[in-house]
Amino acid sequence: MQGVSQIVATKKHAKPKSTTRTLRLEGELDDALLKLAASENISVNLLINKALTTYVEWDANYEKFGLVSVSKRLLRTLFEHLSEEEARELGRRSGKEGGPEIVTFFYKKFDVDSVLRAFEDLSSKYANNFKLEHQFDGRTHTLVMKHDTGAKGSAYYAESVKAVFGLLGLKVKTSETEAQVVAVVNTQ
Numbered sequence: 001m002q003g004v005s006q007i008v009a010t011k012k013h014a015k016p017k018s019t020t021r022t023l024r025l026e027g028e029l030d031d032a033l034l035k036l037a038a039s040e041n042i043s044v045n046l047l048i049n050k051a052l053t054t055y056v057e058w059d060a061n062y063e064k065f066g067l068v069s070v071s072k073r074l075l076r077t078l079f080e081h082l083s084e085e086e087a088r089e090l091g092r093r094s095g096k097e098g099g100p101e102i103v104t105f106f107y108k109k110f111d112v113d114s115v116l117r118a119f120e121d122l123s124s125k126y127a128n129n130f131k132l133e134h135q136f137d138g139r140t141h142t143l144v145m146k147h148d149t150g151a152k153g154s155a156y157y158a159e160s161v162k163a164v165f166g167l168l169g170l171k172v173k174t175s176e177t178e179a180q181v182v183a184v185v186n187t188q
Contacts, residue, residue: 057106058126065102067127072148079152091156095163103164112141112187115164119143130157130181141185150178157181 037047079087100110107114124132130147147153154176161183162172173184
């Protein structure tokens with residue numbers, strides 16, 4: 001059983017859930033933050049926290065992998081210039097080569113949970129490659145990836161998902177439409 005002095009010592013070294021910091025903002029930036037927060041119906045504090053979280057979790061690191069932001073229109077045009085098989089091969093290579101590298105960098109391990117987090121956070125939330133819906137029934141993960149990059153984009157994403165989960169010894173069944181990929185990953 002812990003004594004009171006041990007509990008107090010533990011609390012002294014525990015990381016607080018939040019920290020108050022004072023910072024100086026340029027007037028124009030403060031005005032822009034106020035307008036943006038009002039338009040989103042959130043506080044400036046929450047807006048700044050969201051921006052800093054995005055910077056720490058994504059912006060500060062994505063350039064290390066040679067990643068760049070491109071518009072969906074450009075990405076769709078690039079996919080249109082590939083044959084379907086070229087798009088699929090590109091997806092397989094991306095999943096096999098880039099998947100483990102980026103997942104391990106961000107999450108310090110390469111397992112099912114880390115790959116799922118990478119799809120949710122890195123590919124969907126930050127890179128905005130697609131909108132992701134994820135369901136898990138205790139045995140099967142169902143990933144619905146909605147994108148605007150055409151049939152060859154679907155081919156690319158389907159093969160990428162199969163390849164990255166294949167490295168973990170998991171089989172993936174996919175179905176594709178022009179704007180969506182559904183991937184079913186059985187973990188049993």
